[in-house]
Amino acid sequence: MTSPATEEITHPPRDEIELGAVLHALSDPVRLRIVSALAGTGGERTCGSFDVPVTKSTCTHHFKVLREAGVIHQRQEGAARLNALRRDDLDARFPGLLATIFEAASAS
Amino acid sequence: MTSPATEEITHPPRDEIELGAVLHALSDPVRLRIVSALAGTGGERTCGSFDVPVTKSTCTHHFKVLREAGVIHQRQEGAARLNALRRDDLDARFPGLLATIFEAASAS
């Protein structure tokens, strides 16, 4: 095995990313916060590096939702799991969507 | 009473429209379809004039979700209820969000 406790990390291909799933994924405040922080960073960040008011289990759940919606990409690196925003894929499929939502989120 | 069967139609003021609520409202395929059709029309349309694959009860539920999220405005006109997109309010609060989502939706 290459991974610590999971079987496989699957991501939807770019063409199968659905708008409804993306909007639903970003409609949760915790997930929007995670993605906004990820966008501000630019690169990869571990799951535990986000300041969210939930437990580890809930965090795992949210990252799974984001990954299956096609919003983030996860990759195993030793014991840590590195998360990156799939900005290229999302911009190609839904141009301008991410930027508009981030701007709206920062405008609160 | 001025209305047929409901007590009052309440809408959130512009400043209280929340991004999460809007994203959640638009993440449902039925509601996204309703709002897209409404955007294509431009003016007001009755609830029954939308071609959605759900019953009247479910339709009422979806219109309520859209109204309470601040996406649409509802107004009673005789026996019919007229729906209009709150484009000005949404554009003022979240600039470009509606246009981007509609473009993404049409790109399927």
Added chain:
DNA sequence: GCTGTTGTACGATGAGTGTCGTACAGTACC
């Protein structure tokens, strides 16, 4: 009056969701 149309109200129901705690599996470091 009566009938049809429009839409809501009120359950009910099955599925999904966000949350948590506990237990466990890798990895890193001493």
Added chain:
DNA sequence: GGTACTGTACGACACTCATCGTACAACAGC
């Protein structure tokens, strides 16, 4: 070896949600 640390897995729970059927209220037209 042992001890942290990182994150998942599983079960549980309360809550929300999308859907429906039935009943009902207001209006329009005959």
